[in-house]
Amino acid sequence: MRAAKLDRRLQVRRAAVTDNGFNSSRDWNAADPAADNFGTPIWAQKTDLSDGERWRAGEVAAHVTTRFVVRYSSFSTSIAPTDRIVCEGAVYEITGIKEGEGRRQWLEITCARIA
Template identity: 65%
Template structure:
C-alpha cells in the first residue's frame, strides 16, 4: 500500500493567489506587496517538506541565493485547485511554485509541489 504516515505532515503551509488587476492596457496578475497576507487563500494545510537543492544564481549582475523544496500535501478539492501561478508560504518563507503533480500510485491522495524561494532577502 502506498501512503504517507500522518507524522510526516509536520508543517503548516499557506497558499497565496495574486489578484487580477485591469489596467488601461489589459489585465495583469499583481501581488499585494504592502499587505501580503491579503493574498492568502484557503486555510493552513498540513505538509511534508523535503529540501532538494540550494545554490546561487547570477541574474542581471546580482547574486541570488535560492532553495528548491518539495512539499507533499493531501489531495483535496482546494489543494487540487492550486496552480504554478500561486505561491506557498511556510514559516514566513515565500516560495514560487514550479510544478504540481499527483504522487505515482496515489490517485487523489497526495500532491507533490515543487517550489523555490530566495534565501537572501
C-alpha cells in the same frame, strides 16, 4: 507516505487579477501580503531538494528548490502554478504540481524560494 510526516503548516497566496481593458495582470499586495491569503493553512511535508549559489553580473544569487507534499483534496487541487506558498515565514513560487504516490492521495508541489 504517512500522514504523520505532515508536520508543517503552509498558507497559499493568490494574486489579485486586474484588467485595464488592454490586458490583465496579477498583482501581489506588497503593503499587506496576508491580504493575498487563499483558503486556510494546510498540513504539509517539506523537503529541500537542492540549493546553490550563482555568480551573475557580479552578484551572488542563491536559490533553494523545495518540495511540499499535501493531501489530495478539492482545495489542494485548486492550487495553481501562479500561486505562492508561505511556510515558516519563507515565501515560495510554485514551479510545478503533480500527483504523488498513490492514486489521488497526495500532491507534490515543487517550489523555488523567493530571496
